[in-house]
Amino acid sequence: MVYPPIKIIKKMSRLILPIILVLFALNVQSQNFSFDNVNFSTISWDDFFKRLDSSPNLIFFDIRTPGERADTSQFSSYNQGKIKGAKETDYSDFDRYYPEYKKYKSDTIYLYCSHSRRSRRLAKRLSDSLFTHVVSINGGMSYLNTMNTLYREIKSKHFTTSLSYQQLTPYEFKKALKSKDCQIIDVRPDSLYYGTATIEWQNTLGNIKNATHIPFDRIHDHYHLLDKSKRIILFDNFNEYAAGVADSLIKKGYNAAVLLFGLDNVTTYLSSKERKFLKTKYKLITPSELLINSKEKNNIIIDIRTVTEFNSNDSIDWKNVGRIKNAINIPLSELTREKIEGYKTKRIILYDIMMHDELYDYAKKMMEFGFKNFELLVGGISQVKWEIHNAAKEELKVLIEENKM
Amino acid sequence: MHSKFLFLAILFWFGLTSCHDHGDENDKDAPVLLIEKPADNTVVSGKVEIHGKVTDKSLHELEIKVTKDSDGSELFKATPSVHDKTEYSFDEHFTPSGLSGETSVTLTIIVEDHSDNVTNKSIKFKVKP
Numbered sequence: 001m002v003y004p005p006i007k008i009i010k011k012m013s014r015l016i017l018p019i020i021l022v023l024f025a026l027n028v029q030s031q032n033f034s035f036d037n038v039n040f041s042t043i044s045w046d047d048f049f050k051r052l053d054s055s056p057n058l059i060f061f062d063i064r065t066p067g068e069r070a071d072t073s074q075f076s077s078y079n080q081g082k083i084k085g086a087k088e089t090d091y092s093d094f095d096r097y098y099p100e101y102k103k104y105k106s107d108t109i110y111l112y113c114s115h116s117r118r119s120r121r122l123a124k125r126l127s128d129s130l131f132t133h134v135v136s137i138n139g140g141m142s143y144l145n146t147m148n149t150l151y152r153e154i155k156s157k158h159f160t161t162s163l164s165y166q167q168l169t170p171y172e173f174k175k176a177l178k179s180k181d182c183q184i185i186d187v188r189p190d191s192l193y194y195g196t197a198t199i200e201w202q203n204t205l206g207n208i209k210n211a212t213h214i215p216f217d218r219i220h221d222h223y224h225l226l227d228k229s230k231r232i233i234l235f236d237n238f239n240e241y242a243a244g245v246a247d248s249l250i251k252k253g254y255n256a257a258v259l260l261f262g263l264d265n266v267t268t269y270l271s272s273k274e275r276k277f278l279k280t281k282y283k284l285i286t287p288s289e290l291l292i293n294s295k296e297k298n299n300i301i302i303d304i305r306t307v308t309e310f311n312s313n314d315s316i317d318w319k320n321v322g323r324i325k326n327a328i329n330i331p332l333s334e335l336t337r338e339k340i341e342g343y344k345t346k347r348i349i350l351y352d353i354m355m356h357d358e359l360y361d362y363a364k365k366m367m368e369f370g371f372k373n374f375e376l377l378v379g380g381i382s383q384v385k386w387e388i389h390n391a392a393k394e395e396l397k398v399l400i401e402e403n404k405m
Numbered sequence: 406m407h408s409k410f411l412f413l414a415i416l417f418w419f420g421l422t423s424c425h426d427h428g429d430e431n432d433k434d435a436p437v438l439l440i441e442k443p444a445d446n447t448v449v450s451g452k453v454e455i456h457g458k459v460t461d462k463s464l465h466e467l468e469i470k471v472t473k474d475s476d477g478s479e480l481f482k483a484t485p486s487v488h489d490k491t492e493y494s495f496d497e498h499f500t501p502s503g504l505s506g507e508t509s510v511t512l513t514i515i516v517e518d519h520s521d522n523v524t525n526k527s528i529k530f531k532v533k534p
Contacts, residue, residue, distance in 0.1 A: 074468070075466055075484045077486040078488075114488070115488055115489055117463060118519060121519065142488075198456065198496050199494045238485070238486040240483075240484075240485055240486055353491060354491045356492045357492065357494055
């Protein structure tokens with residue numbers, strides 16, 4: 001005899017269960033990039049420029065603040081030039097600019113900002129308002145500028161900036177280090193240069209052997225150390241100080257350039273082999289390097305977050321971002337010499353959501369336990385996801401295990 | 406009949422849970438800002454240290470500013486790059502110059518996330534040259 005509930009389930013299974021599975025899938029993929037190519041489309045800069053070249057009347061919006069567009073924002077890292085021909089609005093003033101967007105409701109409109117965070121949000125908002133086709137440009141101006149080497153030719157046609165100095169990508173910076181025509185100046189304050197800052201992450205980006213250290217606030221006393229016949233390349237950790245120094249040097253007749261987004265960008269975009277010139281406090285590994293090494297049997301990947309974060313059931317929603325496949329979870333609070341001793345012969349990779357303070361506390365503890373052979377995943381799991389969705393690194397998807405229900 | 410009811414119930418449930426959107430649009434939480442140093446109403450001699458931490462789903466801008474209470478003039482300002490970070494520990498310091506004696510100042514920290522949520526905190530203290 002077949003019981004009625006079982007009959008129902010059997011009937012349902014053919015039609016309803018597949019629908020449920022689809023709904024289930026939609027329900028769980030609700031993180032940062034989950035609306036990409038569902039509610040709105042995304043596009044690479046490369047493809048965008050191709051479309052712009054073939055359709056000069058393409059409708060695209062620069063949704064950054066007026067200060068960012070004019071390269072006068074007080075947040076110097078947001079001053080990154082702009083693309084000629086963009087319609088100019090401001091993400092933060094939606095009500096004011098909605099009529100402007102609305103004019104193109106039935107057209108395809110493209111949006112860009114500094115990091116494609118705001119453009120994604122606006123794209124979602126407009127597509128929810130029944131705009132026909134909204135496209136967010138992946139990575140925004142920061143990615144376009146970081147990938148300058150790839151886009152140089154096409155960029156020179158469409159890009160313009162009011163900045164007096166050039167911003168060098170990590171690749172260009174590496175070249176400059178070898179050039180006799182460049183003088184490399186580290187403008188970080190003493191505490192960051194000597195690695196004595198009270199906050200550990202500020203001490204971790206290391207030093208460059210051939211750079212001259214002149215702190216940003218003492219540059220005016222050290223002009224005699226600068227060679228006017230050379231190009232002065234300035235750098236710091238995150239381009240917080242270098243931009244201001246470059247501006248003042250240019251006013252004094254120097255040829256100055258800065259490392260775009262500082263040493264942080266070097267560790268993000270250059271593999272450890274490519275950045276041997278930079279001695280970081282802890283070994284760092286990029287997502288692409290992790291992928292290459294992920295099949296090595298001697299690896300052990302340790303997720304240092306709390307158990308709830310590791311299992312994606314934390315009460316703070318944004319902390320539930322999945323995890324790296326095959327990682328084991330040893331939270332900082334549970335880290336003891338005994339617990340980790342068995343992994344001494346392994347190559348250890350530590351990660352968290354986005355290189356929070358706890359990761360560095362963990363690294364310090366590992367050093368105290370006598371471990372030297374460990375690496376930190378640059379940018380944590382967030383960087384892996386960012387690269388999948390912004391840098392077209394689809395191959396990294398295999399590293400991620402998404403949220404469990 | 407039963408199957409239809411069950412199907413609708415399941416759809417309803419998924420509708421409800423899907424409304425709990427973890428996406429960026431529904432981020433109503435303002436950044437959490439903790440200022441460890443300086444403490445309210447203290448007197449700081451020489452170097453002023455400003456320590457603290459901010460956390461959020463997606464940070465956008467951070468401004469740290471110290472102004473004189475008497476005329477609002479700026480003694481120190483920093484705008485560290487926090488874009489898209491989920492946590493940022495700050496450790497700024499400066500030594501005030503041009504002060505004739507004990508001076509009342511205000512530390513103001515403004516942090517904004519990508520959903521236009523803003524947290525603004527002030528600490529009043531005194532600096533001595």
